[in-house]
Amino acid sequence: KNEVEQSPQNLTAQEGEFITINCSYSVGISALHWLQQHPGGGIVSLFMLSSGKKKHGRLIATINIQEKHSSLHITASHPRDSAVYICAVSPNDYKLSFGAGTTVTVRA
Amino acid sequence: DAGVIQSPRHEVTEMGQEVTLRCKPISGHDYLFWYRQTMMRGLELLIYFNNNVPIDDSGMPEDRFSAKMPNASFSTLKIQPSEPRDSAVYFCASSRQQETQYFGPGTRLLVL
Numbered sequence: 001k002n003e004v005e006q007s008p009q010n011l012t013a014q015e016g017e018f019i020t021i022n023c024s025y026s027v028g029i030s031a032l033h034w035l036q037q038h039p040g041g042g043i044v045s046l047f048m049l050s051s052g053k054k055k056h057g058r059l060i061a062t063i064n065i066q067e068k069h070s071s072l073h074i075t076a077s078h079p080r081d082s083a084v085y086i087c088a089v090s091p092n093d094y095k096l097s098f099g100a101g102t103t104v105t106v107r108a
Numbered sequence: 109d110a111g112v113i114q115s116p117r118h119e120v121t122e123m124g125q126e127v128t129l130r131c132k133p134i135s136g137h138d139y140l141f142w143y144r145q146t147m148m149r150g151l152e153l154l155i156y157f158n159n160n161v162p163i164d165d166s167g168m169p170e171d172r173f174s175a176k177m178p179n180a181s182f183s184t185l186k187i188q189p190s191e192p193r194d195s196a197v198y199f200c201a202s203s204r205q206q207e208t209q210y211f212g213p214g215t216r217l218l219v220l
Contacts, residue, residue, distance in 0.1 A: 031206070043199060043211040086151065094139060094206070095164060098151040 003027050006087050006099035013106050019074040021102045023087030026068065033096065034061050034072050035086040043086075046072070077106045112212035114200050120218045126188040129215045132181055133202030141209060142175055142185050143199040151199075157183065190219045 005024045013019050023032070034046040047054050047061040049070075054061050058077075063070040074081055087099040113132040121127055133140045142154040155165040160177045168175070172191070177183040187194055195218050201209040 033209075035211075041197060041216075042213055043201075045208045045210065048208050088151075094141075094156055094158075095153055096141075096151075096209075097153075100150050 002099070003091075003097045004087055004089055004099035006102050008102060009100070010103045011105070013077050013104070015078055015106055015108050017077050017106075019077050019081070019104060019106075021072045021085050021087075021104070023070045023072070023099055024068060025070075025087075025089045025097075027089065027091045027097075029089040029091055031090045032063055032070050033088040033090070034070075035088060037084040037086060037101070039083065046085075074104075077104075079106045079108050081106050112200055112202055112210055114198075114212035114215050116215060117213060118216045118218075120220065121190055122220050123191055124189045125219075126186065127190045127194075127217060127219075129185040129198050129200075129217070131183045131185070131200030131212060133183070133200070134210055135181065137202035137204050137210070138180075139203045139205070139209075140177060140183050141201040141203075142183070143201065143211075144196045145199065145214075146196045154185070190217075192219045195219050 003026050007022045031048050031050045033048050036044045036046050049063050058075045060073040082105050084101040084103050086101045088096040115130045138159050141156040143151050145151045154167045155175045157177045175185045197214045197216050199214045200212040203209040
């Protein structure tokens, strides 16, 4: 069983809809990361968090350490948000274990 | 800053050949990571360095893989001899201590 489980595996939304991606992990962590991989393949780090909530533009990431769960929310989704979103955890400070990713498609 | 630079961006080679992937981290970053991404296994950490010293290479699949970081601005990942199952996208990333990792554009490797 993977240390990091994401759901859903795939998600299709209409432009403007609110999107939620979930990540559950089974190990103690020092930090959780949300990454975005564009269709062209480039990977961008969106958030790194160890508690609470972070917000950047239309993206919000939350984490519940006790429940070993994190969510990534996209408000007012747009076709340019179409990408693979990957959750990763750091059991120690530097090594990342990755989830399988959630493919998000936002239709105009 | 130009970000993390990787070369080549694409590599096609024949089984048995030596392949060398190159990475230039962001200036001032003291951690460097090599990752591999495949459809079957997703993203996997291969090895990471701190201040040019390899810290954990437990993700390196076998002895055919080796990585070096001779100085703070350059690292290589070498596969010798290459096999078709090594076909993947190889990413290099760098970070400053425990902060966000910045990924390079990746090298898409195809071994025939």
